[in-house]
Amino acid sequence: MSIHVLSVCGSSSKDSRTRRILEIAAAGARAAGAEIDFLDLRETALPIMDPDSATQKADPTVKRVLETAAWAQGFLIATPEYHGNLSGALKNWFDFLYPELAGKVAGVVASTGGGGGEMSIVSAKNSFNWCHGFTLPFHVAARGADWEGETLRDEKIVDRLGRLGRDVVRYTQAIAPAWEAAKKEGKGPESGFAGFHT
Numbered sequence: 001m002s003i004h005v006l007s008v009c010g011s012s013s014k015d016s017r018t019r020r021i022l023e024i025a026a027a028g029a030r031a032a033g034a035e036i037d038f039l040d041l042r043e044t045a046l047p048i049m050d051p052d053s054a055t056q057k058a059d060p061t062v063k064r065v066l067e068t069a070a071w072a073q074g075f076l077i078a079t080p081e082y083h084g085n086l087s088g089a090l091k092n093w094f095d096f097l098y099p100e101l102a103g104k105v106a107g108v109v110a111s112t113g114g115g116g117g118e119m120s121i122v123s124a125k126n127s128f129n130w131c132h133g134f135t136l137p138f139h140v141a142a143r144g145a146d147w148e149g150e151t152l153r154d155e156k157i158v159d160r161l162g163r164l165g166r167d168v169v170r171y172t173q174a175i176a177p178a179w180e181a182a183k184k185e186g187k188g189p190e191s192g193f194a195g196f197h198t
Helices: 017-031 060-071 088-095 118-130 155-183 189-197
Strands: 004-009 035-040 074-080 105-112 140-143
Touching: 004 017, 004 060, 004 155, 017 035, 017 074, 017 105, 017 140, 017 155, 035 060, 074 118, 074 155, 088 118, 105 118, 105 155, 140 155, 155 189
Parallel strands: 004 035, 004 074, 074 105, 105 140
Antiparallel strands: none
């Protein structure tokens, strides 16, 4: 059975390098046997999350966000780095989710103008971890200098992106059964944090 991996592009730019690096990582996951779905937050007119709204979950775009996240077993999450942080579009996506990410695995990639991408990557990992998800300890960032026109010319980064995609599949296969087994322990402390999601 193939692993379901959701690729989430947090860029609102029409000609997005973030989207391109995500596609390379997703190709690695696909080569490892994953079934890929792609959620482009530029094309998903997601409203700003309103915790007091009684009707927002009925919005078709919100339903798609919830359904695709619930479907996924693993995630590839890509963000541009804006002012030392993840994009607002990606943060808004996170705000709609919690149980849909718990116990799942994510790999994070970033595109940045000149910095190393660490700030946006850490922010994205923190958001995923706070939903009781697991993030890979490694990640990939592509800077402006790594491109020649619209081609990512740094082969080391291309290689790392493919490896990250494969590792999302690999470690999802290890963590998902352990999480499900823990949930079967019930709500007590013996289940660990998985018990909060039974």
